[in-house]
Amino acid sequence: MVSDHGFRNLSNNRHPIAKAEDFSGLKLRALQAPLMIDTFKALGANAVPMAFTEIYAALESRAVDGQDSPIVAFATNRFDEVQKHLSTARHVYNPLVVLASKKAWGSLSADERKLITDAAAEARVEQRRVSREMEAKALAEVRKKGVVVTEVSIQERARMRDMVKPVADQYVKDIGEDAVSAFHAEIEKVRAARRAQGRPAWMGARTRPTAAPRLPSR
Numbered sequence: 001m002v003s004d005h006g007f008r009n010l011s012n013n014r015h016p017i018a019k020a021e022d023f024s025g026l027k028l029r030a031l032q033a034p035l036m037i038d039t040f041k042a043l044g045a046n047a048v049p050m051a052f053t054e055i056y057a058a059l060e061s062r063a064v065d066g067q068d069s070p071i072v073a074f075a076t077n078r079f080d081e082v083q084k085h086l087s088t089a090r091h092v093y094n095p096l097v098v099l100a101s102k103k104a105w106g107s108l109s110a111d112e113r114k115l116i117t118d119a120a121a122e123a124r125v126e127q128r129r130v131s132r133e134m135e136a137k138a139l140a141e142v143r144k145k146g147v148v149v150t151e152v153s154i155q156e157r158a159r160m161r162d163m164v165k166p167v168a169d170q171y172v173k174d175i176g177e178d179a180v181s182a183f184h185a186e187i188e189k190v191r192a193a194r195r196a197q198g199r200p201a202w203m204g205a206r207t208r209p210t211a212a213p214r215l216p217s218r
Helices: 034-042 052-060 071-076 102-106 110-144 154-175 177-196
Strands: 002-012 027-030 046-049 066-070 085-097 148-150
Touching (some): 002 110, 027 052, 034 046, 034 154, 052 066, 066 071, 066 085, 071 110, 085 154, 154 177
Parallel strands (some): 085 148
Antiparallel strands (some): 002 066, 002 085
8 A cells, every 4th residue: 555645845944945946055964865865966955864863953953954854744843943944845755655574465365465455445545635634734834833835836846857867867777667667657647547637637736734743754
């Protein structure tokens, strides 16, 4: 099952990020993954690999200027206390995936597997609905607390995508061209279905987070 944790957005203490050039010189905490480090570098930022648990203190001390996370994680981890600007870049989608080891899955009967997969599929629909409600509530909350929210246009997101394309192309070789092609084919199916319904083909324009317990975003 793939459920929803929202798109990652950018926060920082120096200035709004409304266009690709606004990344220049920003010291941004990056996931401890080469792909994310290279992505921020391609956008002109100084990427600082750091564990999620260290982010708040690093922002508070100004060791880094900003970070990226889904809006719910931004709110529930109280980053609004140490960040002035939040920009809706939606540059990375954060799914939540339910996994089982081959050994554990193989130990189940066919009926048990069906029960689990059916329940997961049913829960996924509700989870995504709740997640998107949570995002909308969290965004309203951080605005009330004084965070300046900057909407990044679809055109600027496209420019950012073009800037990081060489990075994406580089990692295709590591991930595997067949897997990446299959992934993009599935995305295009969804976009085609949305176009047929008269809906925007690109889903990145939506808003989603609520505040509940602290949600790690990594």
